Amino acid sequence: MRRRLFALLLPLAFVAGCGSGSATEDGKLAVVTAFYPLQFLSERIGGDQVSVSNLTKPGAEPHDIELTPRQVGDVAGAGLVVYLKGFQPAVDEAVAQEGKDHAFDAASVVSLLAATEDDDHEHETAEGGMDPHVWLDPVRFATIADKLGERLGQADPEHAADYKARATALHAELDKLNTEYATGLKTCARRELVTSHEAFHYLADRYDLTEVGITGISPEAEPSPQRLAEVARTAKETGTTTIFFETLVSPAVAETIAREVGAKTAVLDPLEGLTDSNADYFSVMRANLTAITTALGCTA
Structure with missing residues (x-):
């Protein structure tokens, strides 16, 4: 139609x-x-x-x-x-x-x-x-x-x-x-990036990180109970301290995983669109870098 x-x-x-x-x-x-x-x-x-x-x-x-x-x-x-x-x-x-x-x-x-x-x-x-x-x-x-x-x-x-x-x-x-990015992510306590949306494969691959996505390519997809359980188990096993959610989608699923594993949530922006008129590509990418280095316990 x-x-x-x-x-x-x-x-x-x-x-x-x-x-x-x-x-x-x-x-x-x-x-x-x-x-x-x-x-x-x-x-x-x-x-x-x-x-x-x-x-x-x-x-x-x-x-x-x-x-x-x-x-x-x-x-x-x-x-x-x-x-x-x-x-x-x-x-x-x-x-x-x-x-x-x-x-x-x-x-x-x-x-x-x-x-x-x-x-x-x-x-x-x-x-x-x-x-x-x-x-x-x-x-x-x-x-x-x-x-x-x-x-x-x-x-x-x-x-x-x-x-x-x-x-x-x-x-x-x-x-x-x-x-x-290469300098900031060279030495980290953890290298698993737990995200609400599988949007960070290219970034993870470039800097030797592993993305663990709760949902797949579509940020609005509903994860299955099996997927939620799998991500929670991985987060516990790797000592994940932060579950990332993105700017243009509800953080509810990320918050659910965070509560289960005793982690906090933080924004990781896939840069599909801007929500701040004063931001641009470089400022958002640098904000992402700060969020990742904090979550993964990285030391420059």
């Missing part, structure tokens, strides 16, 4: 968005992004040469968003659409229908890295699916930044050198963040 409704809305969406074109009235490249981390990359690399809009509203949970007709029109009229295929079905569908000729798929960079490093199996969750949260690994996120800089240059050749320079500068900042 949803697909039929989507098809019926497409003509209306095109009318709603056709006036925007691939550039804004002031000549900037119109870039449409799927959710916050890709918005962050696009704004930092695009600079003053682009006008960036985000399909996921601030504070909204991005996995299951539905697009309005105007948003589908924005996808059609953008100079570049930046998305992560497989993460948001509604965005995937809009890109396939309206934006595939002017889209940058961050997942294609992840696939290329996985093929090169032969490590794609390492990011399967307990449910057997793939963890899409690649932006939580600063090293991989830096490579996506490089490729996005190149793609922006293709869409707007006049400013290609500017995009490349900003991508290079951002890569250096992400390298610094990676060093901070």
Whole structure:
């Protein structure tokens, strides 16, 4: 039914968005992004040469968003659409229908890295699916930044050198963040990260941690009693002191496990969207690092 409704809305969406074109009235490249981390990359690399809009509203949970007709029109009229295929079905569908000729798929960079490093199996969750949260690994996120800089240059050749320079500068900042994580998590009393949502496989893999997720890829999934018992048993065996929950989902399940094992709860943000207008990717990642080092008893 949803697909039929989507098809019926497409003509209306095109009318709603056709006036925007691939550039804004002031000549900037119109870039449409799927959710916050890709918005962050696009704004930092695009600079003053682009006008960036985000399909996921601030504070909204991005996995299951539905697009309005105007948003589908924005996808059609953008100079570049930046998305992560497989993460948001509604965005995937809009890109396939309206934006595939002017889209940058961050997942294609992840696939290329996985093929090169032969490590794609390492990011399967307990449910057997793939963890899409690649932006939580600063090293991989830096490579996506490089490729996005190149793609922006293709869409707007006049400013290609500017995009490349900003991508290079951002890569250096992400390298610094990676060093901070590697140093901070080198020596810890524990290395098990108990989380409400299996969103941290890439981060855990990069820094030799083990993620124990209460639920799988979908943060709104209900864990089975067997899974709850298994996580509680693991938490007790490893001496876990902190059960992490995330910003955009109820902490109830994490609190249940914490009470059972005598642990506390704390926020670990998967950075799918911002809840604080004064925060950005780097400030949230550094807050995450502080939370992890405290919970795992790490010493720099």
